[in-house]
Amino acid sequence: MTRSTPMTRSIQTALILLALAGPAFAQSSHQGHGGHGAAPAPGAGAPKGQMGAGTGMMNMDSMQSMMKTMMPAPGDTASTKDFKSADMKMMHDMAVPYTGNADVDFRTKMIPHHQGAIDMARAALAYAKDETTKTLAAQIIKDQEREIAEMREWLSKNAPK
Structure with missing residues:
Protein backbone atom coordinates (compact mmCIF):
# COMPACT_ATOMS: atom_id res chain seq x y z
CA MET A 1 0.00 0.00 0.00
CA THR A 2 1.33 3.47 -0.87
CA ARG A 3 1.51 6.12 1.78
CA SER A 4 -0.66 9.15 1.06
CA THR A 5 1.14 12.48 1.37
CA PRO A 6 -0.56 15.87 1.75
CA MET A 7 0.31 16.62 -1.88
CA THR A 8 -1.18 13.37 -3.23
CA ARG A 9 -4.28 13.89 -1.07
CA SER A 10 -4.56 17.43 -2.44
CA ILE A 11 -4.32 16.22 -6.01
CA GLN A 12 -6.79 13.41 -5.35
CA THR A 13 -9.25 15.83 -3.76
CA ALA A 14 -8.90 18.28 -6.64
CA LEU A 15 -9.59 15.53 -9.14
CA ILE A 16 -12.61 14.33 -7.17
CA LEU A 17 -14.05 17.84 -6.93
CA LEU A 18 -13.51 18.48 -10.63
CA ALA A 19 -15.07 15.12 -11.47
CA LEU A 20 -18.10 16.00 -9.35
CA ALA A 21 -18.37 19.45 -10.90
CA GLY A 22 -18.23 18.14 -14.47
CA PRO A 23 -21.67 16.46 -14.58
CA ALA A 24 -23.28 19.45 -12.87
CA PHE A 25 -21.68 21.78 -15.39
CA ALA A 26 -22.75 19.58 -18.30
CA GLN A 27 -26.31 19.43 -16.98
CA SER A 28 -26.58 23.18 -16.46
CA SER A 29 -25.14 23.97 -19.88
CA HIS A 30 -27.47 21.45 -21.54
CA GLN A 31 -30.66 22.83 -19.99
CA GLY A 32 -30.85 25.91 -22.14
CA HIS A 33 -29.07 24.91 -25.34
CA GLY A 34 -30.33 24.95 -28.87
CA GLY A 35 -32.79 27.84 -29.04
CA HIS A 36 -35.80 25.51 -28.87
CA GLY A 37 -37.72 28.09 -26.92
CA ALA A 38 -36.20 26.82 -23.70
CA ALA A 39 -35.21 29.25 -21.02
CA PRO A 40 -31.51 29.85 -20.56
CA ALA A 41 -29.76 27.55 -18.16
CA PRO A 42 -29.99 28.74 -14.57
CA GLY A 43 -27.06 31.01 -13.89
CA ALA A 44 -26.32 31.50 -17.59
CA GLY A 45 -24.87 34.91 -18.14
CA ALA A 46 -23.53 35.19 -14.60
CA PRO A 47 -20.23 37.05 -14.65
CA LYS A 48 -17.19 34.80 -14.92
CA GLY A 49 -16.10 33.55 -11.53
CA GLN A 50 -19.48 34.02 -9.88
CA MET A 51 -22.11 31.57 -8.84
CA GLY A 52 -25.02 31.08 -11.19
CA ALA A 53 -27.99 33.23 -10.23
CA GLY A 54 -30.33 31.25 -8.04
CA THR A 55 -28.59 27.92 -8.62
CA GLY A 56 -26.05 27.84 -5.81
CA MET A 57 -23.58 26.36 -8.29
CA MET A 58 -20.28 27.82 -9.42
CA ASN A 59 -19.48 27.89 -13.08
CA MET A 60 -16.71 25.58 -14.30
CA ASP A 61 -14.16 28.37 -14.81
CA SER A 62 -14.68 29.57 -11.26
CA MET A 63 -14.42 26.03 -9.86
CA GLN A 64 -11.20 25.33 -11.75
CA SER A 65 -9.74 28.66 -10.67
CA MET A 66 -10.59 27.96 -7.05
CA MET A 67 -9.05 24.49 -7.21
CA LYS A 68 -5.90 25.85 -8.82
CA THR A 69 -5.35 28.23 -5.91
CA MET A 70 -5.44 25.28 -3.50
CA MET A 71 -2.91 23.15 -5.35
CA PRO A 72 0.64 23.03 -3.99
CA ALA A 73 3.08 25.14 -5.99
CA PRO A 74 6.88 24.97 -6.04
CA GLY A 75 7.39 28.45 -4.57
Whole structure:
Protein backbone atom coordinates (compact mmCIF):
# COMPACT_ATOMS: atom_id res chain seq x y z
CA MET A 1 0.00 0.00 0.00
CA THR A 2 1.33 3.47 -0.87
CA ARG A 3 1.51 6.12 1.78
CA SER A 4 -0.66 9.15 1.06
CA THR A 5 1.14 12.48 1.37
CA PRO A 6 -0.56 15.87 1.75
CA MET A 7 0.31 16.62 -1.88
CA THR A 8 -1.18 13.37 -3.23
CA ARG A 9 -4.28 13.89 -1.07
CA SER A 10 -4.56 17.43 -2.44
CA ILE A 11 -4.32 16.22 -6.01
CA GLN A 12 -6.79 13.41 -5.35
CA THR A 13 -9.25 15.83 -3.76
CA ALA A 14 -8.90 18.28 -6.64
CA LEU A 15 -9.59 15.53 -9.14
CA ILE A 16 -12.61 14.33 -7.17
CA LEU A 17 -14.05 17.84 -6.93
CA LEU A 18 -13.51 18.48 -10.63
CA ALA A 19 -15.07 15.12 -11.47
CA LEU A 20 -18.10 16.00 -9.35
CA ALA A 21 -18.37 19.45 -10.90
CA GLY A 22 -18.23 18.14 -14.47
CA PRO A 23 -21.67 16.46 -14.58
CA ALA A 24 -23.28 19.45 -12.87
CA PHE A 25 -21.68 21.78 -15.39
CA ALA A 26 -22.75 19.58 -18.30
CA GLN A 27 -26.31 19.43 -16.98
CA SER A 28 -26.58 23.18 -16.46
CA SER A 29 -25.14 23.97 -19.88
CA HIS A 30 -27.47 21.45 -21.54
CA GLN A 31 -30.66 22.83 -19.99
CA GLY A 32 -30.85 25.91 -22.14
CA HIS A 33 -29.07 24.91 -25.34
CA GLY A 34 -30.33 24.95 -28.87
CA GLY A 35 -32.79 27.84 -29.04
CA HIS A 36 -35.80 25.51 -28.87
CA GLY A 37 -37.72 28.09 -26.92
CA ALA A 38 -36.20 26.82 -23.70
CA ALA A 39 -35.21 29.25 -21.02
CA PRO A 40 -31.51 29.85 -20.56
CA ALA A 41 -29.76 27.55 -18.16
CA PRO A 42 -29.99 28.74 -14.57
CA GLY A 43 -27.06 31.01 -13.89
CA ALA A 44 -26.32 31.50 -17.59
CA GLY A 45 -24.87 34.91 -18.14
CA ALA A 46 -23.53 35.19 -14.60
CA PRO A 47 -20.23 37.05 -14.65
CA LYS A 48 -17.19 34.80 -14.92
CA GLY A 49 -16.10 33.55 -11.53
CA GLN A 50 -19.48 34.02 -9.88
CA MET A 51 -22.11 31.57 -8.84
CA GLY A 52 -25.02 31.08 -11.19
CA ALA A 53 -27.99 33.23 -10.23
CA GLY A 54 -30.33 31.25 -8.04
CA THR A 55 -28.59 27.92 -8.62
CA GLY A 56 -26.05 27.84 -5.81
CA MET A 57 -23.58 26.36 -8.29
CA MET A 58 -20.28 27.82 -9.42
CA ASN A 59 -19.48 27.89 -13.08
CA MET A 60 -16.71 25.58 -14.30
CA ASP A 61 -14.16 28.37 -14.81
CA SER A 62 -14.68 29.57 -11.26
CA MET A 63 -14.42 26.03 -9.86
CA GLN A 64 -11.20 25.33 -11.75
CA SER A 65 -9.74 28.66 -10.67
CA MET A 66 -10.59 27.96 -7.05
CA MET A 67 -9.05 24.49 -7.21
CA LYS A 68 -5.90 25.85 -8.82
CA THR A 69 -5.35 28.23 -5.91
CA MET A 70 -5.44 25.28 -3.50
CA MET A 71 -2.91 23.15 -5.35
CA PRO A 72 0.64 23.03 -3.99
CA ALA A 73 3.08 25.14 -5.99
CA PRO A 74 6.88 24.97 -6.04
CA GLY A 75 7.39 28.45 -4.57
CA ASP A 76 4.92 28.04 -1.69
CA THR A 77 6.17 28.93 1.75
CA ALA A 78 5.71 26.44 4.58
CA SER A 79 2.71 28.41 5.87
CA THR A 80 1.10 28.51 2.43
CA LYS A 81 1.56 24.75 2.09
CA ASP A 82 -0.16 24.25 5.45
CA PHE A 83 -3.02 26.61 4.56
CA LYS A 84 -3.51 24.88 1.19
CA SER A 85 -3.46 21.48 2.85
CA ALA A 86 -6.12 22.65 5.32
CA ASP A 87 -8.23 24.02 2.42
CA MET A 88 -8.05 20.77 0.48
CA LYS A 89 -8.79 18.61 3.52
CA MET A 90 -11.78 20.76 4.38
CA MET A 91 -13.15 20.61 0.82
CA HIS A 92 -12.65 16.84 0.74
CA ASP A 93 -14.29 16.30 4.13
CA MET A 94 -17.26 18.52 3.22
CA ALA A 95 -18.04 16.27 0.25
CA VAL A 96 -20.63 14.18 2.09
CA PRO A 97 -24.02 13.28 0.66
CA TYR A 98 -26.97 15.48 1.51
CA THR A 99 -29.75 13.80 3.50
CA GLY A 100 -32.57 16.22 2.74
CA ASN A 101 -32.76 17.02 6.45
CA ALA A 102 -31.60 20.63 6.79
CA ASP A 103 -30.71 20.22 10.48
CA VAL A 104 -28.47 17.22 9.78
CA ASP A 105 -27.02 18.58 6.52
CA PHE A 106 -26.11 21.89 8.17
CA ARG A 107 -24.14 20.14 10.90
CA THR A 108 -22.47 17.52 8.69
CA LYS A 109 -21.18 20.28 6.41
CA MET A 110 -20.27 22.71 9.19
CA ILE A 111 -18.20 20.22 11.20
CA PRO A 112 -15.49 19.88 8.51
CA HIS A 113 -15.83 23.60 7.76
CA HIS A 114 -15.09 24.39 11.42
CA GLN A 115 -12.28 21.82 11.46
CA GLY A 116 -10.79 23.63 8.46
CA ALA A 117 -10.88 26.86 10.47
CA ILE A 118 -9.10 25.08 13.32
CA ASP A 119 -6.45 23.70 10.97
CA MET A 120 -5.88 27.15 9.46
CA ALA A 121 -5.72 28.71 12.93
CA ARG A 122 -3.09 26.16 13.92
CA ALA A 123 -1.05 27.14 10.88
CA ALA A 124 -1.45 30.78 11.87
CA LEU A 125 -0.21 29.98 15.38
CA ALA A 126 2.80 28.20 13.90
CA TYR A 127 3.80 30.93 11.43
CA ALA A 128 2.19 34.27 12.30
CA LYS A 129 4.31 37.02 13.81
CA ASP A 130 1.54 39.43 14.82
CA GLU A 131 0.25 38.82 18.35
CA THR A 132 -3.32 39.81 17.45
CA THR A 133 -3.30 37.16 14.73
CA LYS A 134 -2.13 34.57 17.24
CA THR A 135 -4.75 35.66 19.78
CA LEU A 136 -7.48 35.46 17.15
CA ALA A 137 -6.26 32.03 15.99
CA ALA A 138 -6.26 30.69 19.55
CA GLN A 139 -9.81 31.99 20.11
CA ILE A 140 -10.98 30.44 16.83
CA ILE A 141 -9.59 27.07 17.90
CA LYS A 142 -11.37 27.29 21.26
CA ASP A 143 -14.70 28.42 19.78
CA GLN A 144 -14.72 26.04 16.82
CA GLU A 145 -13.77 22.99 18.93
CA ARG A 146 -16.67 23.78 21.28
CA GLU A 147 -19.08 24.20 18.38
CA ILE A 148 -17.92 20.96 16.73
CA ALA A 149 -18.52 19.11 20.01
CA GLU A 150 -22.01 20.64 20.25
CA MET A 151 -22.86 19.67 16.66
CA ARG A 152 -21.59 16.11 17.11
CA GLU A 153 -23.58 15.74 20.32
CA TRP A 154 -26.72 17.01 18.57
CA LEU A 155 -26.16 14.59 15.70
CA SER A 156 -25.66 11.66 18.07
CA LYS A 157 -29.04 12.41 19.67
CA ASN A 158 -31.06 13.57 16.67
CA ALA A 159 -29.68 12.27 13.38
CA PRO A 160 -31.48 9.27 11.89
CA LYS A 161 -29.55 6.09 12.52
